[in-house]
Amino acid sequence: MGTLALDATTKAAPLKIKINRRGWAVLVGIPVFALTVAAAFSVAMFFNSAQASSAAPQGQEFVEVTVIPGDTLWDLAREHAGEHDIYSAMQYISEINSIEYGAIQAGDTLQIPVLD
Template sequence: MANTAFSAPLHLVTSDDYLPESQPTLAPLRLTRRGKFVLIGLPIFVVSAAALMLLGLFLSPANASAEVPLGVDAVSVTVIEGDTLWGIAREFAPQLEPRDAVQQIGDLNNLNSSVLHPGAELFVPTGS
């Protein structure tokens, strides 16, 4: 017997339902609550924080005054490494009680703490 190949009958499809789609339809974008926060809330937060920092930068008072207030006798002292308020008060204002001198130095220079940085200029009162 000869080798004969039988093929299945071909079905011709004429229906439009079977035509392959060239592009699949995409579902509409849906955001979760977290997605809405990230998309809307986070940029608002970042812009608000930046605006507050700029306001603080331009509206904050200076930490040290440029000149001695009127009516106060004072000398300008440059802080070197190892200086303390107590040592500066005893060295440059020996006629004053050291505690009072430290308090006046803090008031004259708008100091919030006793930490001194080398190179800073301080006004030290010389009289009472």
């Protein structure tokens, strides 16, 4: 087996990295793309005119219902939907009352639209 003698006076040459055209495209392109997307979202966020309304639709009648233990959003929608689709009524009730994931608790007061 051979041995390798290291000379203490020899310095290691600095590592030289060569980047080809594709490497430069990746090295520069990805950050530029990410910054462009971030800028587009920022501009869209500040200049977007779409806004959620906190007011109920005009001309719509509502019944105020206090949730009791055992009530579910499905049950309330089924009770007040009349001839309408129960799932659509659930979505509408959730939207009007800002309910996320259909989570209601006993004691909550909900505005239920009167659907004809």
